[in-house]
Amino acid sequence: MYISFFNDFAREAIGTGIVLILLVLLRVITTKLVRRYARLSQTIERRTNLVIKYLHLLINILLIVALIIIWGVDAKDIIIAVSSIATVVGVAMVAQWSILSNITSGIILFFSYPFKIGDTIHIHDKDFPVIAEIEDISAFYISMVNKDGERIIYPNNLLLQKGVSIINTDLEPTDFTD
Structure with missing residues (x-):
């Protein structure tokens, strides 16, 4: 056999x-x-x-x-299976675009390594500007603490869309506020 x-x-x-x-x-x-x-x-x-x-x-x-x-x-069977999977994934991607973009952004941040834990950064957002120290960088978000001790969770995909300045750690973040 x-x-x-x-x-x-x-x-x-x-x-x-x-x-x-x-x-x-x-x-x-x-x-x-x-x-x-x-x-x-x-x-x-x-x-x-x-x-x-x-x-x-x-x-x-x-x-x-x-x-x-x-x-x-058989190629015909593969095409049917792939198209079925693509349909399901397509619907899931529309529903979960934010999660997938955060994971992708997390990978980009890992390899480009623009800042590290302990850096104080200024996120140039017109509606919600942030100056805070990075505590953790995960696959979905960056965890930071501002000068008031407030914990800020910022999605990775938004971080890549905004301008970010790395502030000299010798200077206080208040030196850069209006």
């Missing part, structure tokens, strides 16, 4: 084995590269783990597509 299966699907089985080996190698390599980058830029471990998780998810999706191709799933 097993010999018959292997004879019938030898190419697919070997291809699957190669894809699984590639999965392990890509995950190890991306993890090491992101950790090295994080160490050089002195990024927090929690942010590093979050980016690694996103990259692993992307690798897993690509390798699932590779397995589908290797096992010869």
